[in-house]
Amino acid sequence: MPGKMDLGKTNIVATRFERAFDADIRSRFFKGLDFAGPDGDPGWFGPGSAVWYVHSHLPTLILGLVGAAYIEGLDPSISWMAYDHSRIPERADGVPTGNIDPEGAAVRLGHSLSFFIGTAYGSTATAERLARTVRAMHHTIKGTRPDGLAYDADDPEWLRWNYATVVWGLATAHERYHRRPLDDIDRYYREFVRVGEALGGTDLPATKAEVAECLESYLPRLAVTPIKAFATGPNLRDSKAKPWEPGSAFMDWAARDMLPKWAQKLCLYQPPNPVALRARRAALWAVLNGLHDATGPIREFREAGARVAGGVSAPVAASTAPTAPDPVLTREEVEATA
Numbered sequence: 570m571p572g573k574m575d576l577g578k579t580n581i582v583a584t585r586f587e588r589a590f591d592a593d594i595r596s597r598f599f600k601g602l603d604f605a606g607p608d609g610d611p612g613w614f615g616p617g618s619a620v621w622y623v624h625s626h627l628p629t630l631i632l633g634l635v636g637a638a639y640i641e642g643l644d645p646s647i648s649w650m651a652y653d654h655s656r657i658p659e660r661a662d663g664v665p666t667g668n669i670d671p672e673g674a675a676v677r678l679g680h681s682l683s684f685f686i687g688t689a690y691g692s693t694a695t696a697e698r699l700a701r702t703v704r705a706m707h708h709t710i711k712g713t714r715p716d717g718l719a720y721d722a723d724d725p726e727w728l729r730w731n732y733a734t735v736v737w738g739l740a741t742a743h744e745r746y747h748r749r750p751l752d753d754i755d756r757y758y759r760e761f762v763r764v765g766e767a768l769g770g771t772d773l774p775a776t777k778a779e780v781a782e783c784l785e786s787y788l789p790r791l792a793v794t795p796i797k798a799f800a801t802g803p804n805l806r807d808s809k810a811k812p813w814e815p816g817s818a819f820m821d822w823a824a825r826d827m828l829p830k831w832a833q834k835l836c837l838y839q840p841p842n843p844v845a846l847r848a849r850r851a852a853l854w855a856v857l858n859g860l861h862d863a864t865g866p867i868r869e870f871r872e873a874g875a876r877v878a879g880g881v882s883a884p885v886a887a888s889t890a891p892t893a894p895d896p897v898l899t900r901e902e903v904e905a906t907a
Contacts, residue, residue, distance in 0.1 A: 582863040590867065598679040602699070603692045604872035609882030613688055613696045613763050613889060616877050619756040624689040625866040628857040629742045632823060634681050635815050637738025639801070639824035640832055644730055644787065646720040648796040654710050654900075658796075669800055669816045671809070678815055685739070688764055690873035693886065700767035704895050705903045707768070725771055732765035732773050733783045740777065741827050745850075748858045767889035785831055793836055801825070801836060813856075823853060 614620040624630055641647050651657055656673030658665040684703060688696045710722035721727070740757055744750045751757060755776045765773045774783040798804065801821050810817035825838040826849075833840075840846050898906075 578865040580863060583865060586864045594679050594682055598683040602687045603695045604690050604869045605876055607692060608876060609880060610692045611877060611881040611885050612691055612693055613885060614760060615881055615885050618760055619751055620689050620760050623739065623743045623757050624685060625870045626747055626861050627867055628860050629746050632746060633739035633742035635820050636742055636824040636827045637735045640828060641731060641734040642797050643791045643832065643835060645792050645794050646714060646727065648794045649714045650710055650720055650722060652796050653712050674815050686869050690869045702903060702906055703768055705898050708895060709900045709903065728770040729773060730787055732770045733780050736761045737780050737784060746854050746857050763889045769891065788831060791835060
């Protein structure tokens with residue numbers, strides 16, 4: 570792991586990327602998040618942590634979130650939660666059409682990036698604020714599937730599944746596509762438990778092997794629902810999303826290519842021949858690392874580094890688990906605070 574903070578780049582690619590990220594993501598989803606202060610605050614992880622290193626590579630972070638969202642949706646309850654409550658499905662007069670709403674997908678990605686960048690590099694207060702907002706949103710997501718089974722985003726079993734899919738996606742993308750992946754990936758798994766506990770998760774897997782075992786243990790309850798089917802594989806051939814955007818055929822392939830073998834069978838993934846597979850992976854590796862090399866870590870990483878450049882004022886908190894019940898808020902009230 571590098572021992573010093575990388576400085577911001579000044580080339581034309583970095584400048585254009587920074588402007589685009591500021592316009593599309595930062596200005597919309599990073600409001601009120603503090604990365605520059607207070608001096609010495611290590612946040613939830615602090616300098617030298619595996620989380621700081623993994624999340625500093627924005628292209629693989631995004632790919633990891635795409636992979637996590639894919640495997641997450643193999644749980645039918647997750648599919649129906651998204652269908653009933655999220656903006657990702659395109660709707661006509663309030664009724665989902667079977668297509669993905671590009672703006673809704675962009676909003677989901679923007680909120681995800683603000684959360685996983687904010688909890689990694691933000692001040693302790695910023696990380697706690699983000700966790701409270703996500704918990705509050707989860708409290709509003711309850712309903713009934715068409716088969717009569719109830720779903721509840723506060724269900725401990727759902728929280729464990731959701732946590733495992735996220736840490737799996739981020740760690741797997743890092744291992745496969747980062748130019749210099751961590752030698753000890755279990756450091757990342759152990760540290761990331763803080764995020765899951767902050768969202769109310771308990772009995773969370775804390776190593777790569779434990780996460781793999783956790784994911785496979787859910788197989789009896791998983792399925793490719795009609796909702797999942799319309800958003801993957803051949804059904805995305807006419808997608809209008811750009812190749813690097815969620816919802817494109819290429820990003821769908823990249824996500825399914827990362828899946829465990831049992832999950833690939835479940836979603837009928839047909840890998841290309843070995844030569845084509847190596848070429849695709851090599852091309853994606855080159856693009857992801859080329860973009861990162863050109864742009865460097867984002868501003869929030871650099872601000873966090875400056876915040877602790879003189880040392881940390883306290884050790885990271887022993888636990889991030891909530892210590893008191895959250896107030897009951899409506900979805901509108903939660904969105905007003907996001």
